[in-house]
Amino acid sequence: MYQVKDNKLVLNHGSIEKGLIAVASGKGGVGKSTVTSNLALSLKEKGNRVGIVDADIHGFSIPRILGLKEEPRALNDKEIIPPEVKGIKVMSMGSFVGENEAVIWRAPLLAGALQQFMEDVHWGELDYLLLDLPPGTGDMALNIMQKLPHSELLIVTTPQVVATKVAGRIARVAEKLNINIAGVVENMSYYKCPDCGHKEYIFGEGGGKELASFLKTDLLGQIPLEPEIRKLGDEGQPLILNNPGSEVTRVYNSIADKIENNRGEFDPDVKPLFLQGSPGGKKKV
């Protein structure tokens, strides 16, 4: 699917220079796609070239959140031009798999589509490619991680104990596959009263921190529960572009900074095709 050369992932029609980040969650609905979209924009605002693969076959939400209307364009039967929205190149499985197609049929399609996305899409030179994984530890998320051993796992969870427990499971799967963990993002951490500033921990407190310490990784940030995130997400206007001075934007920018600073090197000895027991794909430097 790609080769590692000069500390880059070299694709047929492009390259990934800094990171292939797989965004995962144990449970659905914790805000994985919202985090993927806003983080992609924050990385882009810092001058990075960013692409997203929406592989969440249970609900393709990236196009809605980013306000993407355009479809990918086929140059011929082997080359695809990805649509671009707000400076981000996006390929969504939704363009290839019917909304009403049964999930059981989608799994094999997903594996084929992912390969096609990596091999046939004209990504050009990217700094980051973010993958919005299907929620949970099911075959689909596993399959993607196996095929992309140079990816790093970014885990999104709410502070709820049950959510962090399930998120922990996917991290352990990643560990078995020797996939590096980029860190944990806690979403919907608290609601701050706009009048008095009091913080209400609606989904409990401390889950993200606990999960990060259990996985020996970093808690990269805690994103508040903010009605504007939902509203703007539904309108295709992600919050960080619309409210650059907000606390939420500040948290996203700080997560993006940490990702930039923790950048490792792609290990050329790891081959893209999964081999049991092969070492992790990105060395920390």
Ligand SMILES: Nc1ncnc2c1ncn2[C@@H]1O[C@H](COP(=O)(O)OP(=O)(O)OP(=O)(O)O)[C@@H](O)[C@H]1O
């Ligand atoms: N911090 C937040 N504050 C308020 N609403 C949020 C926040 N994060 C996400 N949401 C909202 O929660 C809902 C679920 O978010 P999203 O679709 O990103 O979740 P998901 O984990 O990708 O879901 P799934 O993978 O199950 O499709 C959306 O309506 C989104 O706008």
